[in-house]
Amino acid sequence: MKRRLFAGFGSATSQLVTLIFLLQLLLTIVLLGYVQWAADQQLHREQRTYVAELRDTLSEIYVQDGPARLATAIEARVGTGGWSNGAVLLTAADGTPIAGNLRAWPGIMPVGVSWQEIDLYRKDAPHPERIGLSTTRLAGGERLLTGWVLDDGLRLRRSVEGAMLAALFLAVPIALASAMLLGRVLSRRLGAISGTTVAVAGGDLTRRVPRDGSGDAFDELARQVNAMLDRVETLVSELRLVTDSLAHDLRSPLTRVQSRLEQASAAVGDGGAGGTALAAIGDAQAELGALLRILSTALQISRAEAGIGTEQxxxxxxxxxxxxxxxxxxxxxxxxxxxxxxxxxxxxxxxxxxxxxxxxxxxxxxxxxxxxxxxxxxxxxxxxxxxxxxxxxxxxxxxxxxxxxxxxxxxxxxxxxxxxxxxxxxxxxxxxxxxxxxxxxxxxxxxxxxxxxxxxxxxxxx
Known part of the structure; x- marks a missing residue:
């Protein structure tokens, strides 16, 4: 089964199959990489958009109702668990916490940063979390920090990476199978042409490359090869016809000449000049006999090459x-x-x-x-x-x-x-x-x- 599967694969076909497989694999890797990159960019944009919208919403509350109303709104939201993935902290100008789910202002976090990712502890969190933060200074000197916990995004990213890896492993056998299938198709089409040329080289000038009528490159190549073989068969047939006709036409007069020489040999005496003439006639008969044998052999070869004799x-x-x-x-x-x-x-x-x-x-x-x-x-x-x-x-x-x-x-x-x-x-x-x-x-x-x-x-x- 394995031998039949790979039959007809020459080095060129193997190289083509390998190239197609590598190109498909590369295309799959590039496509999956782009999908993952696009998903990461989209998730990142959504996170930054959420943090910016939260910052703008809280700043609007501060402008309309003052710092006390903002602190009350933050505490109410934190108390009800409304910011399960959010991080909020409102502090006084000196950094004293007023409201939020962070215990203190991060020491390395300046005011006026649009986006920065750091590890922080939120209240009631057993371990630090990766949080994307934005900071701003309010009109009264207070500082406002808003953020989004990135751990869920990281888990989603790992899930996407696992799915991409599984898709890549699935794409490898599919790419290999499709490349081998294409190689088999090409090998079969080329094998038909090769088989025809081998048969023609072996003397079967009637063989032609099969066509499927699709009009593709292989079908056009088959048409041109067949046209060439038609011309070759015509020329060879004409050459054989001329050779055979010449051999046939020569045999009859040569045979008559040999018969005349035999008659002359019988009429010439053995002694004196007659003996010399008899020797000359004998030499001429030998040469004619050799020539007739050459013509007979040439005719036998032509007949054999034309396939005459297989019925016997x-x-x-x-x-x-x-x-x-x-x-x-x-x-x-x-x-x-x-x-x-x-x-x-x-x-x-x-x-x-x-x-x-x-x-x-x-x-x-x-x-x-x-x-x-x-x-x-x-x-x-x-x-x-x-x-x-x-x-x-x-x-x-x-x-x-x-x-x-x-x-x-x-x-x-x-x-x-x-x-x-x-x-x-x-x-x-x-x-x-x-x-x-x-x-x-x-x-x-x-x-x-x-x-x-x-x-x-x-x-x-x-």
Whole structure:
């Protein structure tokens, strides 16, 4: 389940998911911080407003009714518990308390302060409290102190902080889940494009990127990629058509020329000038035969790349297939100084095109006979590879350097730069085309020493 959940996450997608998660987390922290700051500012404004309104109300009573009436009003309010969160003190000019719920004027508190927070004891309070205070001097010299106990605000602030912290912890998994979900969506859309390009690179030019019709950036990218693939498929099809037509058109006149040469060879005598002419005719026949084989192989590759032949797939006993190849090439290998061996389980079967796979394996054996200079042994082997099969030809010759193995698969490429050996450079190209026709691949590896060429074919050809 975990593997499926993270399937398709490459480094770029992982980085994107991480970036989205961090951005969401940062946005959440900033938003929660702003909410807390705004709540603190609002609470602070309300507290200062209350203290200012209380100061103005008491000052108005003093102006209208005098200090005695103000003292009576304060004591009446304190006595009934009307200022449960308030702090009030009226003193004489010398600081002697007249009325209020504070025992004495705070020594560090000057007169004329609009707002200051200090710790004070109110009457009947068991412990000091944090109080926001405002002080003013009345017209008769009396001093008036009004304030608001901030402890309730602090408790509210702590409650808000706890709620914010809980919201942050809740936001972390939500942000992570949403980032992963977005990453999965992006990975799926990009995976569709990647899967199409892989299929096209494997030779399936009919594949196209699926579109959802939304018109978003991915849908537009899919449209453009599909347009490009349509153009590529058209060009490749035209190129194949020209190649196949040229090969077909050349085979007929070449075959007629070879037939004429055979007739001329039969009519020319063996002695004197006739022997020289006969030798020349023989050389021309050999060259024509090589050219016809090149054309036939090129046609086989084109047909395999076009998918022609998948309708002829059948269940094949691998031991019989490899045995037939060993019987065919055994005498030739022995004459060349090689021992040709077969290693395959008797019950190994696979669904494949017997003629094409046989031709591919024969090409690999011929390559080993031709290029495994100094070798002594060639091994034909078959084994189970997952649900498919792996058919290999290994020799103990010099092999192919790792940096040239991809180059060796291409058409008409010969690693013998001087071209001093016979060959057309189509052998491995045909093997690779046959492998891709079956939905598999050709693997070239070091046999230690020598080269191991392996046809890896799936259980069912695509």
């Amino acid at each position: 797939l059948a269940d094949v006993a691998i031991a019989d297939l490899l045995g037939d190849i060993a019987d065919l090439y055994g005498p030739v290998a022995e004459d060349s100084g090689f021992a040709l061996a077969v290693e395959v389980p008797a019950d190994l079967h696979a669904s494949l095109h017997r003629e094409l796979v046989g031709q591919a394996l024969a090409n690999l054996v011929e390559n080993a006979l031709r290029h495994a200079v100094g070798g002594r042994r060639i091994v034909l082997s078959g084994a189970r590879a997952g649900e498919g099969v792996a058919l290999a030809v290994a020799d103990d010759g010099p092999g192919i350097p790792a940096d040239l193995r991809d180059e060796a698969r291409r058409r008409f490429v010969r690693l013998d730069a001087a071209r001093s050996e016979a060959g057309s450079g189509l052998g491995l190209a045909l093997v690779d085309a046959v492998a891709r026709l079956h939905g598999g691949h050709l693997d070239l590896a070091d046999a230690g020493p020598g080269l191991r060429a392996t046809l890896v074919l799936p259980a069912r050809a695509r």
